[in-house]
Amino acid sequence: MKSRTMTGLVAAVAVVAGTAGCSAVAVTQKAAGESAETVVQALSHVSDEASKAGSAEISATMAGPATGGKAVTMKGLYSWGDGGLAMETTMPAEDAQMTHLVKDGGTVTVRLVNGSYYYGVDPIESGPYAGKSWLKVEASAIVGEKGAAGMAQGQGDPTAGLKGLKYAKDTAWVGVETVNGKNTKHYRASIPAAKMGATADMPKSLGLSGDVVMDVWLDEKGAPARLNQVMGETSISVDFLSFGGTKTVEVPPAADVADMTAILKEQKEGKAA
Structure with a gap:
């Protein structure tokens, strides 16, 4: 059960860490003849405005080596x-490779709070984690100590990487879409990728490198509606359903929690059975 559980956690963590670690890009309207420098300045301004929202409800999909090439989806705040x-999202158990822990093809609740990820599953029936x-899983086991420290400071959210936009090597107008x-x-x-600011360690922790190619869709209010990112063999797509709003993310009761951090670290080091 340990090996299957860890495989699922790796897939689940990959998508939530990947979404948090890469950037959400928003841009202003680009008029004909507008210079790339002007667009980059506008991008930087909009990034600050998006960051001020303090929260965002999103729907995201990630696919790449970290997920075994499978598209993994999540939705939440x-x-x-x-x-x-902090965050609270849901993922199909199949996407998280955790169907053996959730009956009837249900969903897995994923929380990030106080620097740790928590995965809500059906009560484990037997073994050392029965009940x-x-x-x-502590975030440092996934995104490294620097990445975890950044998360503790409120960095690594879906808009944090926007600060790297001032380093954009090129920008292009694609068109109008719904x-x-x-x-x-x-x-x-x-x-x-090296210019992604405080979130740069997160892509590294997932084995990502090279340039981040970002496609961004801005709504009529100038807010990002969709973001597609490609970094090497990894792709991440995020729909921003809304900005703002509040929700308290609770740490699960200690009696209900099985700490899998050490096991996951062993697996990452190639020591797990």
């Missing part, structure tokens, strides 16, 4: 700020 980064219904019923303007930019 991220919040950030002085209280640090436990939450699996815990996204989730909204009229949007589609832009594209490329940013060196």
